Amino acid sequence: MKSAIFQKAGLMTVEEVAKPTLQAPDDVIIKVVRACVCGSDLWAYAHGDNKEEHSMNDGHEALGIVDAVGDGITTVQPGDFVIVPFTHGCGECDACRAGFDGTCDRHPGFTNWSHGFQSEYIRFHYANWALVKVPGQPSDYSEGMIKSLLTLADVMPTGYHAARCAGVKRGDKVVVIGDGAVGQCAVIAAKMLGASQIVLMSRHEDRQQMALASGATAVVAERGEEGIAKVREILGGGADAALECVGTEAAVDQALGVLHNGGRLGFVGVPHYNNHPLGSTFAQNISVAGGSASVTTYDKQVLLKAVLDGDINPGRVFTADYKLEEINQAYQDMQERKTIKSMLIVSD
């Protein structure tokens, strides 16, 4: 089968590799229908980021058809149409029962994460609870709906996680830091949870317009102190919640800066900084929460229904699509901000 290979920073290729096989009772083999490129994949593509050369791709979002199941699988069967999350919650531990399957207690760290999804077939481990079944078959859905379903593998639940971690509730004034796919989904999530004002910090016209179409009430292009002042002017004071969807220290500082004392920070940008002082949040009574999103929990609880009912349209973040063979272009266009998020059409 074909699979995307990370050759080195700036170069993705497609190679013929062995089709994956079942290796454990709770493995599922999936024929990929759609995959995509994540903002987090770009860290290695742009900077190397210590990723081994000529290694498996970092892709971890897909829609697919179940091809084969291990002996322990009771929830899906060959032919089922599924959302393939980037996480592998067990559904039974303290963390999963508390709604945090993105950091399952039984599958710590890297064992809870997916990779290699930019391929024709994938092996999904710890599959019994984590996969999310979609009614019918891909051909039953419009391409727009397929795009929205694909966001349920990562970016939509991740944006929703930011909003849930920040405890967004009806009437809240919310600021979103980051205008990529996750930031766009955080805007959608804040609106779902009833925010009365949603300000997106963004300097790009196309991303500003997309957020405004999804429910943002204002956009702010300025950054740093100037940006904070602009946000406070628009909100008539500090924000109740800030959703940090980037992963840099500057973004965290921006988020902390727009909050009133007692405000709430939800952060889902994978931290690309070492430490951030807790002391400053104590002085402001700011709550801080974040981590890997609860993909399976949120999809089953609320997001799949919201997509199928047409209440939300997160699929709009896919502004360009590519064949698997065009993988390098898919990365490069996203890296150069020519597309917000690149979709890969792997099979029909």
Added chain:
Amino acid sequence: MKSAIFQKAGLMTVEEVAKPTLQAPDDVIIKVVRACVCGSDLWAYAHGDNKEEHSMNDGHEALGIVDAVGDGITTVQPGDFVIVPFTHGCGECDACRAGFDGTCDRHPGFTNWSHGFQSEYIRFHYANWALVKVPGQPSDYSEGMIKSLLTLADVMPTGYHAARCAGVKRGDKVVVIGDGAVGQCAVIAAKMLGASQIVLMSRHEDRQQMALASGATAVVAERGEEGIAKVREILGGGADAALECVGTEAAVDQALGVLHNGGRLGFVGVPHYNNHPLGSTFAQNISVAGGSASVTTYDKQVLLKAVLDGDINPGRVFTADYKLEEINQAYQDMQERKTIKSMLIVSD
């Protein structure tokens, strides 16, 4: 009038000083009935902690009778019996309306804090919303009830803040780090909010017994990895919430260590460490919240009624009382753990 003076580390005295006078329209002069020593006062007493020698005492908890009010005061009048909080919320800003008057947006940092309460009279600034009126007069209450009312100036709301910041709810498994007055109050708060299991980490028999009488279901004397393992054994897994009531990095690490992924840390120990890495909380999806307690909000909302109804008895943390002239003994006994918290009987 008499007032306690910090002479130097290890030495508190009482001196004759000028009685305070009204200086602003929202000032209130209060005749102190009871004051006390806070664990945070001991940082300077034990270590100097950069506090100026021969300076005003750090006391910031009192019960008293209103003596005089500024022109802008509409909520209390001379003769009223009041709880005198360590904070000065305005009651109207974003932070106060969100329930975080401990970090009022209008009275930032030190302007929101009290000091000098170990005195016969005190000037309480920004007084109109922050003072908490108690029905009747001190003579209407038993000494036990007076003690519980005195805790409402700081330690009981602070313990309650830890529990609220950690989102303690019915059925939660809760661990309290710190067996001083705030830790003891955190146990009471966890029980009020419906925790099903409450484990206090403590090595002192008297403090263990006090917590068990207040609702703790187990105590653990071990610390570090051993203590974490013991807690997890008792709870049959990780805790839902950890309440950090000390303020050292070791205590924060202990708190983070007992939580399951997706658990919640409430921290109210004034941080005596520089940075604590946010990265580790991201990897575990742990939420972190804390700061100065919402004394006025919690007292008015729930705590004053709970004390007056006899539902809670936080006054038991005062295990010794002293005359104002015995101020050094009050500090020293608390420093040497001969008493959990020292009460000062200033007037009848």
